[in-house]
Amino acid sequence: MTDKTYFATLAAYNCWANGKLYAAAEALGDAARRADRQGFFGSIHNTLNHIMVGDRLWLSRFPGQPAYRYRLDEVPYPDFDALKAARAAQDQTFIDFIAAMTPDYLAGDLRYTNTRGDTFTMPVRLVLGHVFNHQTHHRGQVHHMIGMAGMGAGEEPPAIDLIYYLREVGA
Structure with a gap:
């Protein structure tokens, strides 16, 4: 598997996992999504916003991508429906971004500046x-908080591990 195929798989998995997680979060209702669940960013809603913030900050460090400036705890989408729509669009952006990459670009380095103003150079891959x-890490936190919120009698949060996605798509 080439780097490009691998990252295309991760981008597609990301979209799939987010779809399942957002559906489960939506089913909880707004009050449950906003309740403080002692996560890094407090609530399910705030953590989902943090994932969006992180995605956009990281993607904006690549040449030709829209520039974003957020605090890591910022909530750019106070409305869940708007957040859900933005998430779907962002997931497609990742899929398209990876599809447009060349093997030479993936083999190269990225020079970027973080939110503190420090500059780094690291391999793109x-x-x-x-x-x-990062997405997987925080999705795991949201998954746990959804479980804490209670899905309904006998229900559990959706299985969103990469292996379930791979089995579903026949990889």
């Missing part, structure tokens, strides 16, 4: 690995 790992 490792930065992309971090971006997808």
Whole structure:
């Protein structure tokens, strides 16, 4: 599997997992999504916003991508429906972004400046690995908070591990 195929798989998985997680979060209702659940960013809603913020900040560090400036705890989408629509659009942006990459670009380095103003140079493939790992990390937190919120009698949060996606799509 080439780097490009691998990252295309991660982008598609990201979209799939977010779809399942957002459906479960939506079913909880607004009060349950906004309740403080002792997560890094407090609530399900705030953590979903943080994932969006992180995605946009990281993607904006790549040449030709829209520039975003957020605090890491910022909530750019106070409305869940707007957040859900933005998430779907962002997931498609990742899919398109990876599809447009060349093998040479993936083999190269990315020079970027973080939110503190520090500049780094790292291999593109490792930065992309971090971006997808960051999403997975915080999706896991949301998954746990959804479980704490209670889905309904006998229900559990959706299985969103990568292996379930791979089995579903026949990888």
